[in-house]
Amino acid sequence: MPSSTGMTEYVTLVSRDGFEFKVLRSAANISGAIKRMLDPTNNFAEAKSNRCVFENINGVVLEKVCEYLYYNEKHKDAKDVPDMDIPPELCLELLMAADYLNAQFDYYATFN
Template identity: 40%
Template sequence: MPSKYIKLITHDKHQFIISRDSANVSQTIKAMLETSMFKESSTNKIQLEENALIMNKICEYFYYNLKYNSNNDEDGDIPEFEIPTEMALELLVASDYFNC
């Protein structure tokens, strides 16, 4: 049975332990965890090139997406996901890699 949590390790050695459900927002991470050809599927650890600052914002987005996309909010009261201007370009590149 797969673990409910996975560990994301940034290139600057910070570790983020997040729920597998939130990580599955990323199609890239989901594929790594579901395909037995990737060691990540058995270790539940993924080494990443992002730094901790960017990865923190990405993890925030995973949880935001999980909360608001799985919650069919009838009122349409979904808050805007805030992206600091100085992080916008790096987050755009990361979102392309993570396919989310």
């Protein structure tokens, strides 16, 4: 439900190939770029639409990013965090996406 500022509990992240992912705003906000895009004080269109389009991230990579956003949300207060599996063929693209998104990722990942 949108508040008077237009903020909703969920936001939509869209890949360059048109895949849409609805994620909790609280999970998405670990990305500095997404957080700034959705901040109503910055007057970006994304803040009004609650929708961020990433022309340089494909659907497969954005899906894994969203998976991590929820993984991080689930384990943010845990002391013993299990490893997250990341397919080796996605590693480079995920690193580039994380850099672009200015994400504050903890590295609890294994490459298999």
